[in-house]
Amino acid sequence: MALLADYILTHLVYLSILVIFAAGVVVLYGLAGVFTLGHQGFMAIGAYFAAGIACLMPAGGSPILAAALLVASVIAGVGGAVAGGLLLTGPSVRLRGDYMALATLAFAEILVALIRNTEALGGMRGLDVASLLPRASGSARLPILGTYALASVAMAAGAVLAVQRLGRSRLGIALRALRDDELAARSMGLENRRARLISFTMGAGLCGLAGCLYAHFSGHVSPRDFGFVQGAMVLLYVVLGGSTAVGTVCAVAVVYFLDEGLKLRCFGLLTGGLGDALVNWKDAILAGLLIALLAWRPYGLLTANRLRSEP
Amino acid sequence: MSYLLTQLGNGLMLGCMYGLIAVGFSLVYGVARLMNFAHGEFFMVGAYGALFSAELPLWRWGNGAGATMFWTLVISVLVSAASGALVSVLVERLAYRRIRRVSRTATFLVAVGASILLQQIGFKVFSASPRGFPDVCTPVVVAAPTLSGWLQPSAGLPCEVAVTSQLQAVALSPSGTSAVTFVVLAFAVWGALFFVLRTDTGLAIRAVSIDEKSARSVGIRPQPAIVITFAVGGALAGIAGFLWSLRYGGVQPLMGFIPGVKAFVAAVIGGVGSVTGALVGGLLLGLLETLSFAYLPGEVSGYRDAVTLLLLLVFLLIRPLGLLGRQFGEAA
Numbered sequence A: 001m002a003l004l005a006d007y008i009l010t011h012l013v014y015l016s017i018l019v020i021f022a023a024g025v026v027v028l029y030g031l032a033g034v035f036t037l038g039h040q041g042f043m044a045i046g047a048y049f050a051a052g053i054a055c056l057m058p059a060g061g062s063p064i065l066a067a068a069l070l071v072a073s074v075i076a077g078v079g080g081a082v083a084g085g086l087l088l089t090g091p092s093v094r095l096r097g098d099y100m101a102l103a104t105l106a107f108a109e110i111l112v113a114l115i116r117n118t119e120a121l122g123g124m125r126g127l128d129v130a131s132l133l134p135r136a137s138g139s140a141r142l143p144i145l146g147t148y149a150l151a152s153v154a155m156a157a158g159a160v161l162a163v164q165r166l167g168r169s170r171l172g173i174a175l176r177a178l179r180d181d182e183l184a185a186r187s188m189g190l191e192n193r194r195a196r197l198i199s200f201t202m203g204a205g206l207c208g209l210a211g212c213l214y215a216h217f218s219g220h221v222s223p224r225d226f227g228f229v230q231g232a233m234v235l236l237y238v239v240l241g242g243s244t245a246v247g248t249v250c251a252v253a254v255v256y257f258l259d260e261g262l263k264l265r266c267f268g269l270l271t272g273g274l275g276d277a278l279v280n281w282k283d284a285i286l287a288g289l290l291i292a293l294l295a296w297r298p299y300g301l302l303t304a305n306r307l308r309s310e311p
Numbered sequence B: 001m002s003y004l005l006t007q008l009g010n011g012l013m014l015g016c017m018y019g020l021i022a023v024g025f026s027l028v029y030g031v032a033r034l035m036n037f038a039h040g041e042f043f044m045v046g047a048y049g050a051l052f053s054a055e056l057p058l059w060r061w062g063n064g065a066g067a068t069m070f071w072t073l074v075i076s077v078l079v080s081a082a083s084g085a086l087v088s089v090l091v092e093r094l095a096y097r098r099i100r101r102v103s104r105t106a107t108f109l110v111a112v113g114a115s116i117l118l119q120q121i122g123f124k125v126f127s128a129s130p131r132g133f134p135d136v137c138t139p140v141v142v143a144a145p146t147l148s149g150w151l152q153p154s155a156g157l158p159c160e161v162a163v164t165s166q167l168q169a170v171a172l173s174p175s176g177t178s179a180v181t182f183v184v185l186a187f188a189v190w191g192a193l194f195f196v197l198r199t200d201t202g203l204a205i206r207a208v209s210i211d212e213k214s215a216r217s218v219g220i221r222p223q224p225a226i227v228i229t230f231a232v233g234g235a236l237a238g239i240a241g242f243l244w245s246l247r248y249g250g251v252q253p254l255m256g257f258i259p260g261v262k263a264f265v266a267a268v269i270g271g272v273g274s275v276t277g278a279l280v281g282g283l284l285l286g287l288l289e290t291l292s293f294a295y296l297p298g299e300v301s302g303y304r305d306a307v308t309l310l311l312l313l314v315f316l317l318i319r320p321l322g323l324l325g326r327q328f329g330e331a332a
Helices: A002-031 A039-054 A063-094 A097-117 A138-168 A170-180 A182-187 A192-218 A228-240 A245-263 A272-280 A282-296 B002-032 B039-055 B064-099 B104-126 B159-172 B176-198 B200-210 B212-217 B222-248 B257-270 B275-295 B298-318
Strands: none
Touching: A002 A039, A002 A138, A002 A170, A002 A192, A002 A228, A002 A245, A039 A063, A039 A097, A039 A192, A039 A228, A063 A097, A063 A192, A063 B298, A097 A228, A097 B104, A097 B257, A097 B298, A138 A170, A138 A192, A138 A245, A170 A182, A170 A192, A182 A192, A228 A245, A228 A282, A228 B104, A245 A272, A245 A282, A272 A282, A282 B064, A282 B104, B002 B039, B002 B064, B002 B176, B002 B200, B002 B222, B002 B257, B002 B275, B039 B064, B039 B104, B039 B222, B039 B257, B064 B104, B064 B176, B064 B222, B176 B200, B176 B222, B176 B275, B200 B212, B200 B222, B212 B222, B257 B275, B257 B298, B275 B298
C-alpha cells in the first residue's frame, strides 16, 4: 500500500511539472500560434539556473537561508527563461511557420550543445542539485512526498487556470486574432511585436518555472532531460489537447495512461510471453498509437475534424 | 598542400552525402509542404539494406576479386536505394497521406513519431550495437593500407565519437573506399539533377511544388508526383546511407539522426525546395565541417554541432529563403 501511495505521489509531482511546462507551450503555440520546437530550451535554462543557485547553499546552513535561496532560484530560473524568450521574440515577428520552428529548434539545440560541452555545468553527466528542502526519504518519506505533491498540483492547477483565463481575456482574444489572421488583426490596430513579447514572456516563464521545480524535485539535471524528443512530446500534448490548457491536461493524462499501461503489461491483464513482448516493444507501440491518434484527431482529441485555420 | 587537398576531398564527399539527403528532404518539402523529420531514418534503413546485401554470400559471384567487388557494390547500391525508397513510400502512405492537408503541426508531429517508430523497430530488429561495414572495396587498391581496423567502430563508443575518429583515419589514408565513394556519389548527384531538371516526371514534380493548382489545371495529378518524390528522396537517402556506412562504419539504428539534422540545415541554407540549393548547402556544410575539424584545435570540436546550428540561425534571420531559394505561395 505504501508502495502504491509512493508511486502515485511521485508521479503526481512529475505530472504537475509536465502540466506547468505544457501550459507554457499552450501560451506559445495555442494562443500566440508560434510553431515552437525550442520550449525545452526555456525549461533547461530554468533548471540550470535553479541548480546553480542551489549550489550556493553552504553545508549546514539555516532553513531561512535555504528558503531565501529557494525563492532566489525560482526568480533566477524564471527570469533566465524569460530572457531566453525575449531573445526569440525578434525572430518570431519576422519568421513564419516552419521557419520559426527551425529557429526555435536551433536555439534549444545550441543551448543543449553548450551545456554538454561546458565542464562547469557538468557536461554530459549533468549536475547534482543541492537540496534546499528536506529530501523525501526514510520514515518521513510519505508525508514529505505528499506535501510536495499537494504543492505541485496546486501550482499546476494555478498555471492551467491562469492560462485558461488568459485565453478568454482581451489579451487572449488579441493573441488569437493575430494568430488566425495577422493582416486583419493588424488592420484593427493590434500590434504583433507587443503580442509576441507578452506571449514569449509568459510562455517561457512558465517553462522556466517547470524547469526550476524539476531541478529541485529530481535533484539532478542533465542535458538529456531537455532533448528534442521531450520537447516534441509536449507539443504533441498541446496539439492533442486542442491547444487549450484544460484539454492539454486531458491529453497528458491520456498519453501517460497509455505509456504506463504498456509498461505495466496492460495493467497486469497480459501475462506471459505476450506481456513480455508488449513491454519489449513498448516505445514502438506508443509511437504507432500516437501517430494513429494524431491522424484520427489532428486538432485535438475532443475537437471535431473540421476546416480550421491554424498557425 | 597535399593535406589540404585530402581534406578538401573529404569535405567534398561528406558534403555530397549531406547534399544527397538534403535533396530528398528539399524535394519532399517542395511538393508536399511537409518537414519530413523521418528522412534521416530512410538513410538508416538504406545503410542496413546495403549492409545485409554486402554480407550475403549469395552475391559473391563473378570471375576474380575485381568482378566480385564490382557486383557487390552495384547490388549494395541498388538494395540501399530500393530499401530507402520502399520505407519512404510506406511512411508516406501509412502516416502522412491522410493528415498532410489537414494540419501542418500535426503532420510534423506525425513525422517525429514515424522517426521514433523506425528507430525503435531498428533497435528491435537489428539490435542497438553499431556494426562495421565489410571491406568491400579493397580489391581495386594495389597496396591498400590496412583500414579494416579503423573502419570497425569501437563498440561502446557513442556514435559521434566513433565517427570523429574515423573521419581522421580516412583523412590520412587514401584508399579504395574513397574512390568508390567518389564514383557512386558522382553518379547519384548527376542522377538526381538529371531526374529533377531534365525529365518530364521531374518537370511535373517541380510544377506541383511551385503551384499545385496550376499543375492540376494542366493535367498533372499531384498525388503520384508526391509518391514519386518520396520514392526518389528515400532512394537518395538510402544511397547516402550506404556510402556513409562504407566510409565511416558504425551502422546502428540512431545513425540517421545527426546526418538528418545536418541535411535539414543544408536544405535551409541552400533554400528549401531547390535541388541545386540543397546540394550547394550540403557541400558548404561538409567542407566547413571537415576543414574546421582539420585545422581547429581539438578542444573546440565538441562545439561543431552548435556551430552548424548557429549557421542555420544566421541564415534563417538574414536569408530565410536560402542561397538559391524562392518564395513559395504561403498557404493562407
